[in-house]
Amino acid sequence: xxAENEVIVSTEHLSRRFGDLVAVRDLSLEIRRGEIFxxxxxxxxxxxxxxxxxxxxxxxxxxxxxxxxxxLARGAEQIKARIGYMTxxxxxxxDLTVIENLRFYAGLYGLAAARREDRVRFSLERSGLASxxxxxxxxxxxxxxxxxxxxxxxxxxxxLLFLDxxxxxxxxxxxxxxxxxxxALAEAGTTVLVTTHYMDEAERCHRLAxxxxxxxLDVGTPTEIVARRGLRVAELEVxxxxxxxxxxxxxxxxxxxxxxxxxxxxxxxxxxDPEALARAQLGAQVRSSRAARATVEDAFVSMVxxxxx
Amino acid sequence: xxxxxxxLAVARKELLQLRRDRLTLAMMAALPIAQLLLFGxxxxxxxxxxxAVVWDQDRSAASRDFAQGLQATGFYDFKGQVRDGAEIERxxxxxxxxxxxxxxxxxxxxxxxxxxxPVQLIVDGSDPQTVGSATSTAQGLAAARSPRAPQLxxxxxxxxxxxxxxxxxIVPGLVGVILTMTMVMLTAMAIARERERGTLEQLIVxxxxxxxxxxxxxxxxxxxxxxxxxxxxxLGRVIFGVPFxxxxxxxxxxxxxxxxxxxxxxxxxxxxxxxxQQAMQMSFFFLLPNILLSGFMFPFxxxxxxxxxxxxxxxxxxxLRIVRGVVLxxxxxxxxxxxxxxxxxxxxxxxSAATLRFRKKLD
Numbered sequence: 001x002x003a004e005n006e007v008i009v010s011t012e013h014l015s016r017r018f019g020d021l022v023a024v025r026d027l028s029l030e031i032r033r034g035e036i037f038x039x040x041x042x043x044x045x046x047x048x049x050x051x052x053x054x055x056x057x058x059x060x061x062x063x064x065x066x067x068x069x070x071x072l073a074r075g076a077e078q079i080k081a082r083i084g085y086m087t088x089x090x091x092x093x094x095d096l097t098v099i100e101n102l103r104f105y106a107g108l109y110g111l112a113a114a115r116r117e118d119r120v121r122f123s124l125e126r127s128g129l130a131s132x133x134x135x136x137x138x139x140x141x142x143x144x145x146x147x148x149x150x151x152x153x154x155x156x157x158x159x160l161l162f163l164d165x166x167x168x169x170x171x172x173x174x175x176x177x178x179x180x181x182x183x184a185l186a187e188a189g190t191t192v193l194v195t196t197h198y199m200d201e202a203e204r205c206h207r208l209a210x211x212x213x214x215x216x217l218d219v220g221t222p223t224e225i226v227a228r229r230g231l232r233v234a235e236l237e238v239x240x241x242x243x244x245x246x247x248x249x250x251x252x253x254x255x256x257x258x259x260x261x262x263x264x265x266x267x268x269x270x271x272x273d274p275e276a277l278a279r280a281q282l283g284a285q286v287r288s289s290r291a292a293r294a295t296v297e298d299a300f301v302s303m304v305x306x307x308x309x
Numbered sequence: 310x311x312x313x314x315x316x317l318a319v320a321r322k323e324l325l326q327l328r329r330d331r332l333t334l335a336m337m338a339a340l341p342i343a344q345l346l347l348f349g350x351x352x353x354x355x356x357x358x359x360x361a362v363v364w365d366q367d368r369s370a371a372s373r374d375f376a377q378g379l380q381a382t383g384f385y386d387f388k389g390q391v392r393d394g395a396e397i398e399r400x401x402x403x404x405x406x407x408x409x410x411x412x413x414x415x416x417x418x419x420x421x422x423x424x425x426x427p428v429q430l431i432v433d434g435s436d437p438q439t440v441g442s443a444t445s446t447a448q449g450l451a452a453a454r455s456p457r458a459p460q461l462x463x464x465x466x467x468x469x470x471x472x473x474x475x476x477x478x479i480v481p482g483l484v485g486v487i488l489t490m491t492m493v494m495l496t497a498m499a500i501a502r503e504r505e506r507g508t509l510e511q512l513i514v515x516x517x518x519x520x521x522x523x524x525x526x527x528x529x530x531x532x533x534x535x536x537x538x539x540x541x542x543x544l545g546r547v548i549f550g551v552p553f554x555x556x557x558x559x560x561x562x563x564x565x566x567x568x569x570x571x572x573x574x575x576x577x578x579x580x581x582x583x584x585x586q587q588a589m590q591m592s593f594f595f596l597l598p599n600i601l602l603s604g605f606m607f608p609f610x611x612x613x614x615x616x617x618x619x620x621x622x623x624x625x626x627x628x629l630r631i632v633r634g635v636v637l638x639x640x641x642x643x644x645x646x647x648x649x650x651x652x653x654x655x656x657x658x659x660x661s662a663a664t665l666r667f668r669k670k671l672d
Binding site: 055056057077080081083085087089091092093094095096100103104105106107108109110111112113136 | 312314315317318319321322325326329330506507508510511512513514515516517518
């Protein structure tokens, strides 16, 4: 086994119940070093429960797993020392300054005094936080808080980083910068497990897992997942778009019709050509059409629709 | 096992947060001072200057002499003469008097003949504390004036608190009450706050051990507890002249066990509370039996057996005996060993319960 292919996270039939509710059901995953692994799913699908089990702060009801080489059941504390964890609430001490937060987390992970100051200085520089080092964390905007939270979660250079909806409530520019930093970390060998329900973010992951109602629907690269759904997509300019969309939705070969401004986005299953289908059904109503790329969002919606039905 | 780096990181963070939280900081200094002044000045169970009226039916030299003798004790302030029972009732109802002295018609004549002649002392029983003092003072005086000298004389000699000042008893007790109040509440809230703000999850997911979290979190508060105790004892000495007769080292050692027991209890509360508000409510709920049952305000000996048994489970009950013993009576280690044992046992139980409840898991 080369370092490139080293398995960092592996689970077998991992399940977690809360009373009668099955939050995570029979989850089997493998994540390799340096991967950015996205966990996708609607709210309440079991994303956070999965992360918490993998961090060793929530015991699985059944199944097992290893994380950074330690067994989930027996090595929770060893795992904790080797991972970074960032929640959507950012979990900063809002009454401490940026640098005090960083120093605290450095101490929490047992960094000795000399190395601690080095790491804190490095993290401030790397995250562009140097000018805000003395600012009280509670007064920062969402994007800046997110930077501080990421700097805190990586202060001890963990080989594995868990990000639970890290971009919730953050502006698009900050999100973009954030993802650049995630890719830089992965490039340097950090494995990243990130949950999100932003589909554009899902496209930025190396591999994805779709979770719905606690169960795993599909795992693979974004391209693989989209390809497996066998969707073909076209964008149509149509007169009387609303009735036209209603009519198309009746057809069994249509997976989804969505409005984007004045454009209809039509997805079909079973290899049916969406442009031909639209023209056959709507005739001259179709003013123009062009083939489009099926996205992760198309695949996701398709999967959830067919499961949820 | 404790890793110093992690424990120190937590303690330093706690101090930084405390420094920014001016209100809490001010409260921790103001609370002991305010309580000291309140309890020291306002709560005075020494009965003096009880307002009294006299119904002198004899109007003789002997009756006047007896009434003046009572006034001279300082326990009574005579507000005037009354002429019948109805007037006494009016005086009691209006609060003009709490005691009425009724001297019968042939008082002087009876004294002259050496006959016992009962003098009536009517007391407003709605305040039981007054009753006891008022009657015992009058009885003492009557015995002294009695023509037939008693064969046995009981002469009470009051040790440790010769002036019978309430503050001498209250001030050392306050040390225990204030420590209970602040220590339990501060720890309960310190952890509930982390839970409320979502930072507890971040701590649980770190390699920080339970013991490191607990020690790091409570160490600053132990220091604060010692400062409060020192402040109360110093102010008690300056303002109320409460002496410190025993060993300072012994008291501070006992206080350490007591503070630790309270902090463990606060921690236990914090594992039960979901919010800071709940933690605060639990702390207040706990404070009440402490004030009522520990012997701080009411003597332990006067409580029914069930209440006594309950109060044994309160750390404050035992610490009060230690602090009063050491401060007022110069008690030494063997004198307070039993109470120290109780405190140690309570600490063990509370900290075990807190540790069992406080797991590094989310559920």
